[in-house]
Amino acid sequence: MKKRTPDMNRDWIATARTLSEALPYLQRYSGAVVVVKFGGNAMGDADAMAEFARDIVLMKQVGMNPVVVHGGGPMINQMLDKLGIKTEFVRGQRVTDKDTVEVVEMVLTGLVNKRIVQAIMDEGGRAVGLSGKDDDLMVAEALNPELGFVGRPVEMNVQVLRDLNAAGIIPVVAPVATGMDMLETFNVNGDTAAGAIAGALKADRLLLLTDVPGIKDASGEVVTQLTPDQVRAMIADGTISGGMIPKAETALMAVEQGVRAVVILDGRLPNASLLELFTEHGAGSIIREPR
Numbered sequence: 001m002k003k004r005t006p007d008m009n010r011d012w013i014a015t016a017r018t019l020s021e022a023l024p025y026l027q028r029y030s031g032a033v034v035v036v037k038f039g040g041n042a043m044g045d046a047d048a049m050a051e052f053a054r055d056i057v058l059m060k061q062v063g064m065n066p067v068v069v070h071g072g073g074p075m076i077n078q079m080l081d082k083l084g085i086k087t088e089f090v091r092g093q094r095v096t097d098k099d100t101v102e103v104v105e106m107v108l109t110g111l112v113n114k115r116i117v118q119a120i121m122d123e124g125g126r127a128v129g130l131s132g133k134d135d136d137l138m139v140a141e142a143l144n145p146e147l148g149f150v151g152r153p154v155e156m157n158v159q160v161l162r163d164l165n166a167a168g169i170i171p172v173v174a175p176v177a178t179g180m181d182m183l184e185t186f187n188v189n190g191d192t193a194a195g196a197i198a199g200a201l202k203a204d205r206l207l208l209l210t211d212v213p214g215i216k217d218a219s220g221e222v223v224t225q226l227t228p229d230q231v232r233a234m235i236a237d238g239t240i241s242g243g244m245i246p247k248a249e250t251a252l253m254a255v256e257q258g259v260r261a262v263v264i265l266d267g268r269l270p271n272a273s274l275l276e277l278f279t280e281h282g283a284g285s286i287i288r289e290p291r
């Protein structure tokens, strides 16, 4: 029930103004395809999950076509630890043997994916969880034999994502792929999977939600706008390292494939995606071709 008291609290006036100011962005993004990568480190607690889900449901409600691709690295680490399986990363990619890939698939598709689907439904949206194995969405081959079953997406069949969105359903994708022979299972870095999906959809935006405010330069300052050439230089000189490498490489690949812009932003920030999409302010680092 609305309060209809004469005390016009300033907060309510600000809320109405914020909505009004969002109009040009709502118009610009009507019908837009937005791929959102939700990283394991950005998931945080139940409140952070609920807030993320709410933002996604709002995007759908205002006529956008959101596609969620998630990670879950910390949750995989926890399960591997419980099972006594040692794990290591090389340039942001988990070295994945046969036992590890089973745990990765179990944790991503069984636990993390369903948690996100549930959170979206709790906020009144409709969501369906799938992995790259469903409807041949993402077919991969080995990225590098030294990494074992780490996949590089080689074939994308994204029609299922369009079909779900057209039916009013938000797709939530776990970054697990099937092999060319349909027998092997590949562990695909969540950022890489999100980039391949965004590229195949020629998405208007790819948002990579993580636990840092954006790409930092050598002095630790966030760079708010970057061209692909600048990103390449920062990878080459080591300013971009560790988990930021797959994100940066994903951004380059996505822009090359026709994604209009990629934004790397702090998913722990309240309403991070809305801030980026619907306000003049924007958030994080935006990577796109110079205009």
Ligand SMILES: Nc1ncnc2c1ncn2[C@@H]1O[C@H](COP(=O)(O)OP(=O)(O)O)[C@@H](O)[C@H]1O
Residues within 6 Å of the ligand: 039, 040, 041, 042, 071, 073, 092, 209, 210, 211, 212, 214, 215, 216, 217, 239, 240, 241, 242, 243, 244, 245
């Ligand atoms: N230049 C850089 N700018 C920002 N973060 C960087 C940079 N180089 C390396 N990083 C690291 O990348 C991490 C993000 O990657 P990752 O931990 O894999 O995130 P997620 O789990 O969200 O995918 C940051 O926490 C930071 O430690």
Ligand SMILES: CC(=O)N[C@@H](CCC(=O)OP(=O)(O)O)C(=O)O
Residues within 6 Å of the ligand: 038, 039, 040, 041, 070, 071, 072, 073, 074, 076, 092, 093, 094, 104, 150, 151, 175, 187, 188, 189, 190, 191
């Ligand atoms: C090959 C590879 O590294 N796969 C990742 C998949 C999950 C992921 O990307 O999770 P975050 O986004 O939370 O880091 C992994 O095994 O951790």
